[in-house]
Amino acid sequence: MSQTGLMHREFGKAKPGIKHDGTKVTPVDLAISKNIQDEIQKRFPGDQFFSEELAPAVDPAPVTSRFCWVLDPIDGTNNYAGGIIYCAISLALLENGFPVYGVIYDMARRVLIQGGPGRGVWDGERRVQPNTAEPDRHSMVGFHSPVDKSHADEGRRLIETFKIRGLGSSTLHLAYGRRSVERGRRS
Numbered sequence: 001m002s003q004t005g006l007m008h009r010e011f012g013k014a015k016p017g018i019k020h021d022g023t024k025v026t027p028v029d030l031a032i033s034k035n036i037q038d039e040i041q042k043r044f045p046g047d048q049f050f051s052e053e054l055a056p057a058v059d060p061a062p063v064t065s066r067f068c069w070v071l072d073p074i075d076g077t078n079n080y081a082g083g084i085i086y087c088a089i090s091l092a093l094l095e096n097g098f099p100v101y102g103v104i105y106d107m108a109r110r111v112l113i114q115g116g117p118g119r120g121v122w123d124g125e126r127r128v129q130p131n132t133a134e135p136d137r138h139s140m141v142g143f144h145s146p147v148d149k150s151h152a153d154e155g156r157r158l159i160e161t162f163k164i165r166g167l168g169s170s171t172l173h174l175a176y177g178r179r180s181v182e183r184g185r186r187s
Contacts (some may be wrong), residue, residue: 006035014028019139067093
């Protein structure tokens with residue numbers, strides 16, 4: 001079964017547990033992480049692989065290979081476990097520590113968003129461009145929680161200044177918030 005098939009089949013049914021950092025994880029997070037890691041290691045054995053669901057190390061792991069993959073198997077695990085559709089699989093490829101390509105599976109829309117520097121960005125079949133307009137009081141800003149209390153003042157300024165949305169998935173906040181369809185129509 002594909003990773004997206006597994007994700008859809010278990011949506012709202014997977015029972016969450018608690019990780020070492022106090023956040024939720026489901027058996028689906030772990031299965032997707034293992035399956036993608038196995039496939040990448042089979043195809044690209046010299047590349048490094050990091051996943052949000054790997055056991056934590058005492059010290060940060062150094063990037064020692066030219067290519068490195070970084071995965072969040074389900075960004076929005078709280079949503080996923082609770083049957084709220086806004087969640088995604090996100091996978092990034094770094095070359096010498098710099099992002100070169102990214103792939104997001106948007107479960108809500110069943111769309112693959114992908115792209116990278118010099119390669120363009122695609123939302124399904126549509127090419128999209130970054131929205132480079134400066135944010136103003138009409139801009140929608142993704143606000144993700146839980147929020148570190150030391151950032152409460154910045155959070156209050158955001159809430160007072162912008163229209164706030166909390167989707168529960170940082171990946172989708174970023175993907176939705178800073179793009180526009182090539183012909184100038186906002187998406």
